Amino acid sequence: MIKFCNLFSGSSGNCTFVSSKNTKILVDAGVSCLKISKALAELDVSLDEIDAILVTHEHIDHIKGITTIVNKYHVPVYASEKTWKMMDSLKVPDAYQLTFEPNNIFNIGEFNIYPFSIPHDAADPCGFSLSCENKKITIATDMGYIDNTILEQMEKSDILLLESNYDVETLKCSPYPFFLKQRISGKNGHLSNDVAGKAICHLCQRGVNNIILGHLSKENNFPELAYQTVLNELKQLDLSCNLSVANRDKIDDVLELA
Numbered sequence: 001m002i003k004f005c006n007l008f009s010g011s012s013g014n015c016t017f018v019s020s021k022n023t024k025i026l027v028d029a030g031v032s033c034l035k036i037s038k039a040l041a042e043l044d045v046s047l048d049e050i051d052a053i054l055v056t057h058e059h060i061d062h063i064k065g066i067t068t069i070v071n072k073y074h075v076p077v078y079a080s081e082k083t084w085k086m087m088d089s090l091k092v093p094d095a096y097q098l099t100f101e102p103n104n105i106f107n108i109g110e111f112n113i114y115p116f117s118i119p120h121d122a123a124d125p126c127g128f129s130l131s132c133e134n135k136k137i138t139i140a141t142d143m144g145y146i147d148n149t150i151l152e153q154m155e156k157s158d159i160l161l162l163e164s165n166y167d168v169e170t171l172k173c174s175p176y177p178f179f180l181k182q183r184i185s186g187k188n189g190h191l192s193n194d195v196a197g198k199a200i201c202h203l204c205q206r207g208v209n210n211i212i213l214g215h216l217s218k219e220n221n222f223p224e225l226a227y228q229t230v231l232n233e234l235k236q237l238d239l240s241c242n243l244s245v246a247n248r249d250k251i252d253d254v255l256e257l258a
């Protein structure tokens, strides 16, 4: 049985739990060790049991808890070489610094992991597909746009956590300075609800059924707005899927793939 649970999502911190019978993985650890430990306790999991943390990129909302987790619980951390260079200040002991090469498959316990490059303003940002027992889970947040390679990578996912960061109109009207608006909506920024919706239609037509909208902006989006925008896109094409929005500050329901 594969389990998936989004623990935290958004610019205040990201962390996702994925497990099989014998392997437990966190993707990102962008909130405090204490918060992650409490969230995992709700799933009856201790940080001691985590086999690895996969890091998508070096922004603080993805790495905040790492140093304490490593020091307290001795969990190995996987990141690309370029990302490790940017995380020098975390002072993770060498023994726990493991590397992967983007766009090359590797294994952690029972999972095959495929890190795929995504466009974002970080050194070497990646999404991840985690596969086990013929099931595939894909996590793709923090990207300015989706090209065909990324879209293909997300196909055939049994569960997809996809960024739906901002609403175009809300961002336009927000008090953010112009340069920041440009950054967010630029090709190395974040995905809008509209773009996420279009991608989801494509994926839904190819059988992706469980989709969670994640990494919503607190200032430039609303959960209901993201949900409705994507739902409207789906309705226009007479499509439907199991769509939900990731909670920011508390854990979501666990999804199980038998």
Ligand SMILES: [Zn+2]
Pocket (backbone or CB within 6 Å): 010, 011, 014, 059, 061, 062, 142, 215
């Ligand atoms: Zn982020």
Ligand SMILES: [Zn+2]
Pocket (backbone or CB within 6 Å): 057, 059, 120, 122, 142
């Ligand atoms: Zn980021």
